Amino acid sequence: MSDASSTDFTVRPIGRVESPLTSTSDAPRQGDEAAPDAYLVLDSDVQAGLDGIAAGDEIIVLSWLHEADRKVLRVHPRGDLSRPEAGVFSTRAPSRPNPIGLHRVRVLGIDGARVHVSGLEAIDGTPIVDLKPVLGSIEER
Amino acid sequence: MSDASSTDFTVRPIGRVESPLTSTSDAPRQGDEAAPDAYLVLDSDVQAGLDGIAAGDEIIVLSWLHEADRKVLRVHPRGDLSRPEAGVFSTRAPSRPNPIGLHRVRVLGIDGARVHVSGLEAIDGTPIVDLKPVLGSIEER
Numbered sequence: 090m091s092d093a094s095s096t097d098f099t100v101r102p103i104g105r106v107e108s109p110l111t112s113t114s115d116a117p118r119q120g121d122e123a124a125p126d127a128y129l130v131l132d133s134d135v136q137a138g139l140d141g142i143a144a145g146d147e148i149i150v151l152s153w154l155h156e157a158d159r160k161v162l163r164v165h166p167r168g169d170l171s172r173p174e175a176g177v178f179s180t181r182a183p184s185r186p187n188p189i190g191l192h193r194v195r196v197l198g199i200d201g202a203r204v205h206v207s208g209l210e211a212i213d214g215t216p217i218v219d220l221k222p223v224l225g226s227i228e229e230r
Numbered sequence: 231m232s233d234a235s236s237t238d239f240t241v242r243p244i245g246r247v248e249s250p251l252t253s254t255s256d257a258p259r260q261g262d263e264a265a266p267d268a269y270l271v272l273d274s275d276v277q278a279g280l281d282g283i284a285a286g287d288e289i290i291v292l293s294w295l296h297e298a299d300r301k302v303l304r305v306h307p308r309g310d311l312s313r314p315e316a317g318v319f320s321t322r323a324p325s326r327p328n329p330i331g332l333h334r335v336r337v338l339g340i341d342g343a344r345v346h347v348s349g350l351e352a353i354d355g356t357p358i359v360d361l362k363p364v365l366g367s368i369e370e371r
Binding site for chain 1: 237238239241243244260263276279280281282283287289290292294296303315316317318319320321322326328330332357359360361362363365368
């Protein structure tokens with residue numbers, strides 16, 4: 090009974106997604122499956138963290154998939170009942186113990202704390218918890 | 231003053247890293263910079279979520295970088311004082327508002343709830359919050 094979960098941590102969203110997608114049933118399963126352009130609207134108090142990100146960059150958005158069921162450990166991949174159940178950690182299913190979404194997007198432009206990005210499958214209002222650069226080769230770091 | 235942070239979320243670790251790295255000062259900056267092999271030791275109550283992951287798979291580990299300073303918004307990239315400061319979201323610096331680490335590793339083997347992986351730069355005891363598959367092409371999903 091080693092219990093790693095004895096220490097919890099608090100995620101404080103840094104902003105929210107602004108998107109034409111309003112329900113998970115309309116959302117594509119991944120960003121490269123015809124997901125629309127969207128805005129990452131950051132809180133003004135973290136805007137300084139955006140310095141160095143520019144149009145054309147590829148970035149990773151970590152979100153909190155707030156509609157997920159955190160008790161789920163097994164799913165039919167892609168919701169396809171003809172496929173056998175698999176563990177959630179072997180899938181990108183949103184329902185999982187810590188429903189953190191991972192989205193790779195391209196920056197189209199930045200206006201203050203608003204970041205315009207392409208191909209994001211998260212729905213309108215999804216909390217954003219982190220942004221990271223896509224790393225290039227070791228030589229470029 | 232739209233305040234996305236008015237709703238916080240609780241991350242409950244699903245396990246911990248077991249690694250020969252014991253301090254962040256010894257740890258490489260990225261997994262592909264000579265990071266050692268390590269174990270992901272999951273809690274037994276989430277073990278069912280591993281079904282479908284096998285030796286040879288590439289997976290993404292999300293960790294909680296518990297020694298990070300969450301108030302930091304600007305850093306010298308890679309701790310190099312000769313480089314101008316940049317916003318944390320344009321870097322992989324561990325210190326950031328939500329210190330979630332993103333690690334791409336290869337599975338070497340699985341024994342129950344212990345996952346042996348190659349090239350992980352997180353230190354011993356780092357809480358693990360999620361595992362995800364690296365996605366292949368759209369046709370393979």
